[in-house]
Amino acid sequence: MSWSGRGPDGRRGYHHGNLREALIEAALDLIAKKGAAGFTFADAARSAGVSSAAPYRHFRDRDALIADVARRGFNLLTERLEHAWSEGRPDPFTAFENVGRAYLAFARDEPAYYSAMFEAGLSFDGDPALRQAAERSFAVLRHASELLCARLPPEKRPPALMMSLHTWALSHGIASLFARGDGGRRRLPMAPEELLEAGMLIYLQGLGVIAEPAKPKE
Amino acid sequence: MSWSGRGPDGRRGYHHGNLREALIEAALDLIAKKGAAGFTFADAARSAGVSSAAPYRHFRDRDALIADVARRGFNLLTERLEHAWSEGRPDPFTAFENVGRAYLAFARDEPAYYSAMFEAGLSFDGDPALRQAAERSFAVLRHASELLCARLPPEKRPPALMMSLHTWALSHGIASLFARGDGGRRRLPMAPEELLEAGMLIYLQGLGVIAEPAKPKE
DNA sequence: TGTACATCAGTGAACGCGCGTTCACTGATGTAC
């Protein structure tokens, strides 16, 4: 059976075959178009070409579907961040900046995932799998912070957890305010990536992670 | 007529008297309870004790009501930020930190306004009054940044606009991730205010706004 | 290999519900003279 559950003639039989995947695809599509708020269960079913009762075979309700989308989003983000970090190559500092850039790129390129993850108002408490996926995304950032901190002599070494929280907050703030896929809310005199890079540069100088203070461009 | 439009016997006549205000109050209440997504026009009418057709006398539709709430939210935020800035007293540095703290306090104390302003997916393009209100909030931050920058010798003076964007993004990131009125998504090893203060301290050190590098606490 | 059976995934019709919106209306308020 083909991936889409359709035969060579383009039609599908009684069974869809990949409805779960198709519903998630549909959800991403619809969230991208209308935002997480405007997304409905019935819409997803219609979009996947099944009756409105069919999704109940795969998801308890609308929120369960969105939570699954969010979980996958965090997994994807983890992958992207890990790839950007690249085990600290070519050097921890450059790699750390790449992680920040990857966060912005994710917010821009995957607005639907980003919405489901951060704007759908999901509670993490009732969903251990979701929480765990989010934790793993953050762990990449934390691990990178630790390696960056480890380069400093112990007496001027900042707490890595704090550093990763600052980095996350700055990246998330810039992404939310300026780098959304929908064009953002405010025009900027520079690219969001530049804004983040300049901010991280200044921050790392303040920490003493960078010895040589590079003058930010006017 | 009393503020609430009710007579001494507690009942109101045919005319409400302050329906516009009452609808906005109701919207704040409902957004605080169910989030901006769950808020409906009919709910607001019910909550204000009028028929579901009545709100149309005052707002074109649901979005117009939310936009008005958001506009008021920005006005309130502007007030709070200006009060915190206090014309740079006692000194620009302390005042600047107070502005950041006021931002977090606003996100925490006024989650309904915050939702309407940043999470309702409103477009600023079609609403000049809303855009202007948002601009004025940002202008406080920008003005404060300029005064802080002006203390530095010209050759090491950073661009004030960039500095204010970084400050906004960091504050907004921390507020969104950790300091929402609904309890936030993640447990922190420190208060959001401390996290912001430490971050701004490090950032300002990196800029050279603070001469003496203060060691962040472990 | 064939057959009987269990299991699964999707159907389609139905339900109650609440929303958004329109409409002719009506009660209250303000104002001109």
Added chain:
DNA sequence: TGTACATCAGTGAACGCGCGTTCACTGATGTAC
């Protein structure tokens, strides 16, 4: 001061709509023997 009138703000009934959810069902698939 009283009266006639215009304007305004809210009524209540009605409408179509789409959503969420349930239900008995049915077609397809897999498996035991």
